[in-house]
Amino acid sequence: MDIRTITRAFLAKFFQNLDLQDDQDIFAMGFVNSLFAMQLVLFVESEFGISVENEDLDIDNFKSINAIVNLVERKAETHIGA
Amino acid sequence: MSNQIVGVVGAGVMGIGVAHCLAQAGHRVILLDTSDDILKHARAEIIKNMRLQRLFQKAKDQESIDNVVERITFTTDYAPFADVDFVIENVTEKWEIKKKVHVQLDAICPAHCVFAVNTSAISITRVAGVTKRAAQVIGMHFMNPVPMKPLVEVIRGYHTSEATIATAKALLASMDKECVVVNDMPGFVSNRVLMLTVNEAVFLVQDQVATAAEVDKIFKSCFGHKMGPLETADLIGLDTILYSIEMLYESYNDSKYRPCPLLKKMVDAGLHGRKNGQGFYSYQ
Numbered sequence: 001m002d003i004r005t006i007t008r009a010f011l012a013k014f015f016q017n018l019d020l021q022d023d024q025d026i027f028a029m030g031f032v033n034s035l036f037a038m039q040l041v042l043f044v045e046s047e048f049g050i051s052v053e054n055e056d057l058d059i060d061n062f063k064s065i066n067a068i069v070n071l072v073e074r075k076a077e078t079h080i081g082a
Numbered sequence: 083m084s085n086q087i088v089g090v091v092g093a094g095v096m097g098i099g100v101a102h103c104l105a106q107a108g109h110r111v112i113l114l115d116t117s118d119d120i121l122k123h124a125r126a127e128i129i130k131n132m133r134l135q136r137l138f139q140k141a142k143d144q145e146s147i148d149n150v151v152e153r154i155t156f157t158t159d160y161a162p163f164a165d166v167d168f169v170i171e172n173v174t175e176k177w178e179i180k181k182k183v184h185v186q187l188d189a190i191c192p193a194h195c196v197f198a199v200n201t202s203a204i205s206i207t208r209v210a211g212v213t214k215r216a217a218q219v220i221g222m223h224f225m226n227p228v229p230m231k232p233l234v235e236v237i238r239g240y241h242t243s244e245a246t247i248a249t250a251k252a253l254l255a256s257m258d259k260e261c262v263v264v265n266d267m268p269g270f271v272s273n274r275v276l277m278l279t280v281n282e283a284v285f286l287v288q289d290q291v292a293t294a295a296e297v298d299k300i301f302k303s304c305f306g307h308k309m310g311p312l313e314t315a316d317l318i319g320l321d322t323i324l325y326s327i328e329m330l331y332e333s334y335n336d337s338k339y340r341p342c343p344l345l346k347k348m349v350d351a352g353l354h355g356r357k358n359g360q361g362f363y364s365y366q
Contacts, residue, residue: 038134054146057136 003048007068010043022065037062044068050075085109088253089163089191091183092172093124093156096200099228100170101154102128103257106229111154112162121156128154135229163190168253170222172200180204181212188213196249198222199237202273203329206239206266216241220250222261223270235272236261268333269326276314277327281342283311287362288344294362312362316355324349 001009004022011020014036026032040062041052050072052061061071085108090101093115101113101124115121132147155162163169169187173179180199187197196218199209210219221237234254238247247263254261264271283297292300298310315323324345331339348361355361 034134034138037137038130041133041137052133054136057133059137062137 003069003072004065006047007044007065007072010047011065020065024065025063027059027063040068044072048072048076086167086253087112087165089114089166089169089187089195090172091115091169091187092174092200093120094172094174095226096224096228097170097172098124098127098131099226100172100200100224102131102229103259104170105150105153106132107257109153109256112166113154113156114158114160114163116158118158121158125151125154125156131227131229160186160190163187164192166191166195168196168198168249170198170200172224175201175203177204177208180209184209184212184219188215196220196246198250200224203269203326205268206237206242210239210241217243218246220246221266221270222250222254223272225272232258232260234259234261235270236263237266237270238263239266269330273326274330276311277323277330278339280311280315280323281327281339281345284315284342284345287312288342316361316363316365319355319357320345320361321349321354 008020011026014032015026020026027037037059041057044050044062045052052071052075056071056075061067087110088104089112090097090104091114093101093113097113097115101111104111105128113121113124115124129147129151132150136147169191171180171183171187173183180201184197184199191197193215195215197209197213197215197220199206199219199221200223201221202223206219206221210216213219216239219239220242221235221239223235223237225231225233225235236247236250236254251261251263262271268274269277286292286297287294294310294312298313301307301310309317324341327339327341327345331341352358353360356365359365
Protein backbone atom coordinates (compact mmCIF):
# COMPACT_ATOMS: atom_id res chain seq x y z
CA MET A 1 0.00 0.00 0.00
CA ASP A 2 1.20 3.51 -0.67
CA ILE A 3 1.53 6.33 1.84
CA ARG A 4 -1.76 7.93 0.77
CA THR A 5 -3.81 4.73 1.15
CA ILE A 6 -2.30 3.90 4.55
CA THR A 7 -2.88 7.44 5.83
CA ARG A 8 -6.42 7.45 4.53
CA ALA A 9 -7.13 4.11 6.24
CA PHE A 10 -5.77 5.41 9.56
CA LEU A 11 -7.86 8.59 9.39
CA ALA A 12 -10.96 6.67 8.38
CA LYS A 13 -10.98 5.10 11.86
CA PHE A 14 -11.46 8.56 13.36
CA PHE A 15 -13.71 10.04 10.69
CA GLN A 16 -16.35 7.41 10.20
CA ASN A 17 -19.29 8.44 8.05
CA LEU A 18 -17.18 11.09 6.39
CA ASP A 19 -15.66 11.13 2.94
CA LEU A 20 -12.38 12.87 3.72
CA GLN A 21 -10.85 14.81 0.81
CA ASP A 22 -7.08 14.81 0.25
CA ASP A 23 -6.74 18.53 0.89
CA GLN A 24 -9.36 18.85 3.63
CA ASP A 25 -8.05 20.46 6.84
CA ILE A 26 -8.95 17.95 9.55
CA PHE A 27 -8.14 20.37 12.37
CA ALA A 28 -10.28 23.16 10.91
CA MET A 29 -13.33 20.87 11.08
CA GLY A 30 -13.27 21.29 14.83
CA PHE A 31 -13.94 17.79 16.12
CA VAL A 32 -10.43 16.57 16.76
CA ASN A 33 -8.37 17.51 19.78
CA SER A 34 -4.70 17.80 20.69
CA LEU A 35 -4.60 14.18 21.82
CA PHE A 36 -5.55 13.12 18.33
CA ALA A 37 -2.78 15.34 16.91
CA MET A 38 -0.18 13.47 18.95
CA GLN A 39 -1.65 10.10 17.91
CA LEU A 40 -1.27 11.23 14.34
CA VAL A 41 2.41 12.12 14.84
CA LEU A 42 3.09 8.76 16.50
CA PHE A 43 1.26 6.95 13.71
CA VAL A 44 3.32 8.68 11.01
CA GLU A 45 6.55 7.85 12.85
CA SER A 46 5.82 4.21 13.53
CA GLU A 47 4.05 3.42 10.26
CA PHE A 48 6.58 5.03 7.90
CA GLY A 49 9.69 4.61 10.07
CA ILE A 50 10.57 8.29 10.09
CA SER A 51 11.41 10.56 12.97
CA VAL A 52 9.55 13.87 13.13
CA GLU A 53 12.14 16.35 14.37
CA ASN A 54 11.79 19.72 15.99
CA GLU A 55 11.47 21.74 12.76
CA ASP A 56 8.74 19.43 11.39
CA LEU A 57 6.66 19.44 14.56
CA ASP A 58 4.17 21.81 13.02
CA ILE A 59 0.46 21.21 12.79
CA ASP A 60 0.57 22.37 9.16
CA ASN A 61 2.47 19.16 8.33
CA PHE A 62 -0.38 17.04 9.66
CA LYS A 63 -3.49 18.99 8.73
CA SER A 64 -4.54 16.99 5.66
CA ILE A 65 -3.84 13.76 3.79
CA ASN A 66 -1.80 15.75 1.24
CA ALA A 67 0.25 17.43 3.99
CA ILE A 68 1.06 14.10 5.63
CA VAL A 69 2.03 12.49 2.30
CA ASN A 70 4.29 15.46 1.52
CA LEU A 71 5.97 15.25 4.91
CA VAL A 72 6.60 11.50 4.67
CA GLU A 73 7.98 11.79 1.12
CA ARG A 74 10.22 14.68 2.08
CA LYS A 75 11.55 12.86 5.14
CA ALA A 76 12.13 9.66 3.17
CA GLU A 77 14.16 11.62 0.58
CA THR A 78 16.28 13.25 3.27
CA HIS A 79 16.85 9.84 4.75
CA ILE A 80 18.03 8.33 1.46
CA GLY A 81 20.09 11.42 0.70
CA ALA A 82 21.82 11.33 4.10
CA MET B 83 16.50 35.67 36.98
CA SER B 84 19.74 33.79 36.27
CA ASN B 85 19.39 30.07 35.86
CA GLN B 86 19.07 28.14 39.06
CA ILE B 87 18.94 24.59 40.29
CA VAL B 88 15.36 23.77 41.16
CA GLY B 89 14.31 20.60 42.97
CA VAL B 90 10.91 19.20 41.97
CA VAL B 91 9.45 16.60 44.31
CA GLY B 92 6.77 14.29 42.89
CA ALA B 93 6.65 13.27 39.23
CA GLY B 94 2.88 12.97 38.86
CA VAL B 95 0.85 15.10 36.45
CA MET B 96 1.68 18.36 38.25
CA GLY B 97 5.36 17.62 38.90
CA ILE B 98 5.86 16.64 35.27
CA GLY B 99 4.34 19.92 34.10
CA VAL B 100 6.39 21.99 36.54
CA ALA B 101 9.67 20.24 35.58
CA HIS B 102 8.82 20.75 31.89
CA CYS B 103 8.32 24.53 32.32
CA LEU B 104 11.42 24.95 34.49
CA ALA B 105 13.69 23.10 32.05
CA GLN B 106 12.26 25.08 29.16
CA ALA B 107 13.04 28.29 31.05
CA GLY B 108 16.69 27.22 31.22
CA HIS B 109 16.88 26.06 34.84
CA ARG B 110 18.55 22.84 35.90
CA VAL B 111 15.94 20.54 37.45
CA ILE B 112 16.27 17.66 39.90
CA LEU B 113 13.04 15.65 39.59
CA LEU B 114 12.50 13.23 42.46
CA ASP B 115 10.01 10.42 42.94
CA THR B 116 9.88 7.09 44.73
CA SER B 117 10.55 4.63 41.88
CA ASP B 118 12.50 4.34 38.64
CA ASP B 119 9.33 3.24 36.84
CA ILE B 120 7.55 6.47 37.76
CA LEU B 121 10.58 8.49 36.62
CA LYS B 122 10.84 6.61 33.34
CA HIS B 123 7.18 7.31 32.68
CA ALA B 124 7.69 10.98 33.68
CA ARG B 125 10.54 11.38 31.19
CA ALA B 126 8.45 9.92 28.37
CA GLU B 127 5.49 12.15 29.29
CA ILE B 128 7.63 15.29 29.38
CA ILE B 129 9.01 14.54 25.90
CA LYS B 130 5.51 13.80 24.61
CA ASN B 131 4.12 17.03 26.09
CA MET B 132 6.98 19.12 24.72
CA ARG B 133 6.41 17.68 21.24
CA LEU B 134 2.69 18.34 21.52
CA GLN B 135 3.35 21.92 22.62
CA ARG B 136 5.65 22.51 19.63
CA LEU B 137 3.13 21.02 17.25
CA PHE B 138 0.76 23.90 17.99
CA GLN B 139 3.38 26.59 18.57
CA LYS B 140 3.80 29.16 15.83
CA ALA B 141 7.06 30.73 17.01
CA LYS B 142 9.36 27.71 17.20
CA ASP B 143 11.83 27.22 20.02
CA GLN B 144 15.28 26.90 18.58
CA GLU B 145 16.60 24.51 21.17
CA SER B 146 16.06 20.79 20.57
CA ILE B 147 13.80 18.88 22.94
CA ASP B 148 16.73 16.56 23.74
CA ASN B 149 18.72 19.54 25.03
CA VAL B 150 15.86 20.76 27.21
CA VAL B 151 15.24 17.31 28.70
CA GLU B 152 18.98 16.97 29.30
CA ARG B 153 18.64 19.70 31.96
CA ILE B 154 16.40 17.43 34.05
CA THR B 155 18.04 14.92 36.38
CA PHE B 156 15.66 12.09 37.30
CA THR B 157 16.35 10.63 40.74
CA THR B 158 14.93 8.61 43.61
CA ASP B 159 17.57 10.01 45.98
CA TYR B 160 17.33 13.19 48.07
CA ALA B 161 21.14 13.71 48.03
CA PRO B 162 21.19 16.09 44.98
CA PHE B 163 18.83 18.40 46.91
CA ALA B 164 21.87 19.55 48.91
CA ASP B 165 22.60 21.89 45.95
CA VAL B 166 19.17 23.27 45.05
CA ASP B 167 18.18 26.94 45.28
CA PHE B 168 14.44 26.40 45.21
CA VAL B 169 12.11 23.42 45.71
CA ILE B 170 8.64 22.95 44.27
CA GLU B 171 6.94 20.07 46.05
CA ASN B 172 4.04 18.31 44.27
CA VAL B 173 3.41 15.15 46.28
CA THR B 174 -0.05 13.71 47.00
CA GLU B 175 -2.49 16.03 48.79
CA LYS B 176 -2.32 14.07 52.05
CA TRP B 177 -1.04 15.78 55.15
CA GLU B 178 1.07 12.85 56.43
CA ILE B 179 2.87 12.54 53.08
CA LYS B 180 3.50 16.28 52.69
CA LYS B 181 4.75 16.49 56.28
CA LYS B 182 7.28 13.67 55.86
CA VAL B 183 8.65 15.14 52.62
CA HIS B 184 9.11 18.63 54.09
CA VAL B 185 10.91 17.33 57.18
CA GLN B 186 13.32 15.46 54.88
CA LEU B 187 13.78 18.47 52.58
CA ASP B 188 14.44 20.76 55.52
CA ALA B 189 17.25 18.49 56.72
CA ILE B 190 19.06 18.31 53.37
CA CYS B 191 18.43 21.54 51.43
CA PRO B 192 20.77 24.54 51.83
CA ALA B 193 19.76 27.30 54.26
CA HIS B 194 18.91 29.82 51.50
CA CYS B 195 16.56 27.39 49.69
CA VAL B 196 12.86 28.35 49.38
CA PHE B 197 10.17 25.65 49.57
CA ALA B 198 7.07 26.05 47.43
CA VAL B 199 4.17 23.75 48.26
CA ASN B 200 2.08 22.98 45.18
CA THR B 201 -1.35 22.39 46.62
CA SER B 202 -4.97 23.27 46.14
CA ALA B 203 -5.90 22.45 49.70
CA ILE B 204 -3.17 21.97 52.33
CA SER B 205 -2.43 24.85 54.71
CA ILE B 206 0.90 26.50 53.86
CA THR B 207 1.27 27.71 57.43
CA ARG B 208 0.93 24.13 58.68
CA VAL B 209 3.60 22.84 56.26
CA ALA B 210 5.91 25.71 57.26
CA GLY B 211 5.48 24.64 60.89
CA VAL B 212 7.26 21.29 60.35
CA THR B 213 10.37 23.04 58.95
CA LYS B 214 12.93 25.33 60.58
CA ARG B 215 12.52 27.87 57.76
CA ALA B 216 8.90 29.03 58.06
CA ALA B 217 9.70 32.41 56.45
CA GLN B 218 10.93 30.59 53.33
CA VAL B 219 7.86 28.42 52.78
CA ILE B 220 5.24 29.58 50.28
CA GLY B 221 2.30 28.04 48.40
CA MET B 222 2.11 27.71 44.62
CA HIS B 223 -1.16 26.40 43.28
CA PHE B 224 -0.34 25.50 39.66
CA MET B 225 -3.21 24.78 37.28
CA ASN B 226 -3.34 21.74 35.01
CA PRO B 227 -1.93 21.45 32.33
CA VAL B 228 0.94 23.50 33.78
CA PRO B 229 2.65 24.45 30.47
CA MET B 230 -0.63 25.86 29.11
CA LYS B 231 -1.83 27.89 32.09
CA PRO B 232 -0.44 31.42 32.38
CA LEU B 233 -1.29 32.08 36.02
CA VAL B 234 -0.34 30.57 39.38
CA GLU B 235 -2.18 31.22 42.64
CA VAL B 236 0.61 32.00 45.12
CA ILE B 237 -0.14 31.63 48.82
CA ARG B 238 1.45 33.63 51.60
CA GLY B 239 1.67 31.56 54.79
CA TYR B 240 1.54 33.23 58.21
CA HIS B 241 5.35 33.53 58.40
CA THR B 242 6.20 33.84 54.68
CA SER B 243 8.65 36.75 54.18
CA GLU B 244 8.52 39.45 51.50
CA ALA B 245 11.94 38.23 50.28
CA THR B 246 10.49 34.74 49.75
CA ILE B 247 7.54 36.17 47.80
CA ALA B 248 9.95 38.14 45.61
CA THR B 249 12.08 35.03 44.94
CA ALA B 250 8.99 32.99 44.07
CA LYS B 251 7.66 35.72 41.76
CA ALA B 252 11.00 35.94 39.95
CA LEU B 253 11.12 32.18 39.41
CA LEU B 254 7.57 32.15 38.05
CA ALA B 255 8.33 35.12 35.80
CA SER B 256 11.27 33.18 34.33
CA MET B 257 8.74 30.43 33.47
CA ASP B 258 6.51 33.05 31.78
CA LYS B 259 3.93 32.72 34.53
CA GLU B 260 2.08 35.50 36.22
CA CYS B 261 0.86 35.13 39.77
CA VAL B 262 -1.68 36.48 42.21
CA VAL B 263 -0.54 36.41 45.85
CA VAL B 264 -3.30 35.52 48.32
CA ASN B 265 -3.40 34.76 52.03
CA ASP B 266 -3.51 31.29 53.54
CA MET B 267 -7.06 30.05 54.25
CA PRO B 268 -8.50 26.64 53.26
CA GLY B 269 -9.28 26.48 49.54
CA PHE B 270 -7.45 29.81 48.96
CA VAL B 271 -9.42 31.75 46.31
CA SER B 272 -9.72 29.34 43.39
CA ASN B 273 -10.97 26.20 45.09
CA ARG B 274 -13.12 27.94 47.68
CA VAL B 275 -15.22 29.54 44.93
CA LEU B 276 -14.93 26.81 42.30
CA MET B 277 -15.89 23.89 44.55
CA LEU B 278 -18.85 25.76 45.96
CA THR B 279 -19.99 26.67 42.43
CA VAL B 280 -19.67 23.10 41.18
CA ASN B 281 -21.47 21.75 44.23
CA GLU B 282 -24.36 24.19 43.74
CA ALA B 283 -24.53 23.29 40.05
CA VAL B 284 -24.88 19.62 41.07
CA PHE B 285 -27.76 20.65 43.39
CA LEU B 286 -29.46 22.27 40.37
CA VAL B 287 -29.31 18.99 38.47
CA GLN B 288 -30.42 17.02 41.54
CA ASP B 289 -33.37 19.36 42.10
CA GLN B 290 -34.29 19.11 38.42
CA VAL B 291 -34.05 22.83 37.86
CA ALA B 292 -32.01 22.19 34.71
CA THR B 293 -29.99 19.49 32.99
CA ALA B 294 -26.17 19.47 33.15
CA ALA B 295 -25.95 20.69 29.55
CA GLU B 296 -28.37 23.54 30.27
CA VAL B 297 -26.48 24.66 33.38
CA ASP B 298 -23.20 24.65 31.46
CA LYS B 299 -24.70 26.47 28.51
CA ILE B 300 -25.86 29.33 30.72
CA PHE B 301 -22.34 29.77 32.12
CA LYS B 302 -20.75 29.61 28.68
CA SER B 303 -23.15 31.78 26.73
CA CYS B 304 -24.11 34.29 29.40
CA PHE B 305 -20.85 34.69 31.31
CA GLY B 306 -18.30 33.86 28.62
CA HIS B 307 -16.82 30.90 30.54
CA LYS B 308 -14.90 28.49 28.30
CA MET B 309 -16.40 25.53 30.13
CA GLY B 310 -19.45 25.22 32.36
CA PRO B 311 -19.13 24.10 36.02
CA LEU B 312 -20.24 20.53 35.34
CA GLU B 313 -17.91 20.02 32.38
CA THR B 314 -15.17 21.36 34.63
CA ALA B 315 -16.20 18.89 37.34
CA ASP B 316 -15.98 16.01 34.85
CA LEU B 317 -12.52 17.20 33.80
CA ILE B 318 -11.20 17.49 37.36
CA GLY B 319 -12.85 14.23 38.44
CA LEU B 320 -15.99 13.99 40.56
CA ASP B 321 -14.09 12.06 43.26
CA THR B 322 -11.61 14.94 43.54
CA ILE B 323 -14.47 17.46 43.67
CA LEU B 324 -16.11 15.51 46.50
CA TYR B 325 -12.82 15.23 48.37
CA SER B 326 -12.22 18.99 48.03
CA ILE B 327 -15.68 20.08 49.12
CA GLU B 328 -15.50 17.70 52.10
CA MET B 329 -12.15 19.22 53.01
CA LEU B 330 -13.70 22.73 52.93
CA TYR B 331 -16.63 21.52 55.03
CA GLU B 332 -14.26 20.10 57.64
CA SER B 333 -12.06 23.21 57.63
CA TYR B 334 -14.78 25.81 58.09
CA ASN B 335 -17.50 23.71 59.74
CA ASP B 336 -19.86 25.81 57.68
CA SER B 337 -22.94 24.06 56.24
CA LYS B 338 -22.64 25.96 52.97
CA TYR B 339 -19.89 23.47 52.02
CA ARG B 340 -22.03 20.34 52.58
CA PRO B 341 -21.54 18.05 49.60
CA CYS B 342 -24.58 17.57 47.36
CA PRO B 343 -26.09 14.07 47.83
CA LEU B 344 -26.17 13.55 44.06
CA LEU B 345 -22.41 14.20 43.91
CA LYS B 346 -21.82 11.55 46.61
CA LYS B 347 -24.11 9.11 44.84
CA MET B 348 -22.32 9.56 41.50
CA VAL B 349 -18.93 9.01 43.11
CA ASP B 350 -20.23 5.88 44.89
CA ALA B 351 -21.57 4.63 41.56
CA GLY B 352 -18.14 5.00 39.99
CA LEU B 353 -19.06 7.96 37.75
CA HIS B 354 -15.83 9.89 38.13
CA GLY B 355 -15.96 11.99 34.96
CA ARG B 356 -13.63 12.01 31.98
CA LYS B 357 -11.02 9.77 33.51
CA ASN B 358 -13.32 6.75 33.47
CA GLY B 359 -15.60 7.76 30.63
CA GLN B 360 -18.75 8.80 32.51
CA GLY B 361 -19.69 11.75 34.68
CA PHE B 362 -22.33 14.38 33.92
CA TYR B 363 -21.46 13.63 30.30
CA SER B 364 -20.44 10.44 28.54
CA TYR B 365 -16.93 10.21 27.04
CA GLN B 366 -17.06 6.74 25.51
